Amino acid sequence: IYMTQSPSSLSASVGDRVTITCRASQFISSSLNWYQQRPGKAPTLLITRSSSLQSGVPSRFSGSGSGTDFFLTISRLQPEDSAVYSCQQSYGTPWTFGQGTKVEI
Amino acid sequence: EVHLLESGGDLVQPGGFLRLSCSASGFTFSSHAMNWVRQAPGKGLEWVSGISSSDESTYYPDSVKGRFTISRANSKNMLYLQLNNLRAEDTAVYYCAREPYYDTTGVFDYWGLGTLVIVSS
Numbered sequence: 001i002y003m004t005q006s007p008s009s010l011s012a013s014v015g016d017r018v019t020i021t022c023r024a025s026q027f028i029s030s031s032l033n034w035y036q037q038r039p040g041k042a043p044t045l046l047i048t049r050s051s052s053l054q055s056g057v058p059s060r061f062s063g064s065g066s067g068t069d070f071f072l073t074i075s076r077l078q079p080e081d082s083a084v085y086s087c088q089q090s091y092g093t094p095w096t097f098g099q100g101t102k103v104e105i
Numbered sequence: 106e107v108h109l110l111e112s113g114g115d116l117v118q119p120g121g122f123l124r125l126s127c128s129a130s131g132f133t134f135s136s137h138a139m140n141w142v143r144q145a146p147g148k149g150l151e152w153v154s155g156i157s158s159s160d161e162s163t164y165y166p167d168s169v170k171g172r173f174t175i176s177r178a179n180s181k182n183m184l185y186l187q188l189n190n191l192r193a194e195d196t197a198v199y200y201c202a203r204e205p206y207y208d209t210t211g212v213f214d215y216w217g218l219g220t221l222v223i224v225s226s
Contacts, residue, residue, distance in 0.1 A: 033212055035150075042109075042216040043150070043200070054214070086150055090211030094166035099149040 001025055001089050005098035012105065016077045020101045022070040022087035031091035032070045034063055037100075038083045047072065079105050107131040107215045109201045114220030121191050125220060127184040127201030135179040138204040140213060141186045143197035154186060155209040164209060191224045
């Protein structure tokens with residue numbers, strides 16, 4: 001299953017609302033996870049099953065979508081949100097990731 | 106606090122081999138499936154192996170099947186990845202990643218900082 005993210009990078013200002021799109025090459029139900037990777041840090045799990053926010057993740061992050069099209073939205077961008085965001089399908093092996101979206105503030 | 110620490114990355118020649126280790130702490134290691142995920146320079150993340158909590162089931166993508174072997178020692182809280190017949194395209198940072206459940210479901214809730222493998226002559 002191939003995962004395609006868009007855009008590959010974006011630049012936005014503090015307080016902006018940004019949306020990242022992830023498209024699967026086939027139906028994956030709601031088996032879609034989102035990760036954040038800050039420079040020099042371990043990746044962290046933000047959202048599972050398309051829209052379930054992990055404990056401790058700020059509420060400005062939200063996920064939506066099902067089937068083949070998914071979205072990650074950051075409602076009010078903060079300086080600490082500068083990172084690469086990757087989607088990943090957990091519908092079937094091999095588990096596959098999108099190529100990542102770099103968010104710059 | 107969950108902590109995963111990878112080690113064993115190195116510069117190795119094509120065709121060579123390497124063994125990566127991941128030391129786990131802060132949780133009941135034997136209750137969680139574990140995985141290795143890699144990231145080549147400038148590329149996205151790629152899952153390369155998974156193992157159930159009991160070591161009964163292992164999983165690989167076709168790109169590494171037959172060359173990589175995942176294993177674990179629950180008594181030592183250790184995860185391993187044996188890399189054989191290495192190729193230039195195996196050059197990457199290799200991450201150890203935990204799953205929330207006993208069996209592998211493809212959700213990676215904690216990650217280490219990674220260890221760098223460079224395959225070059």
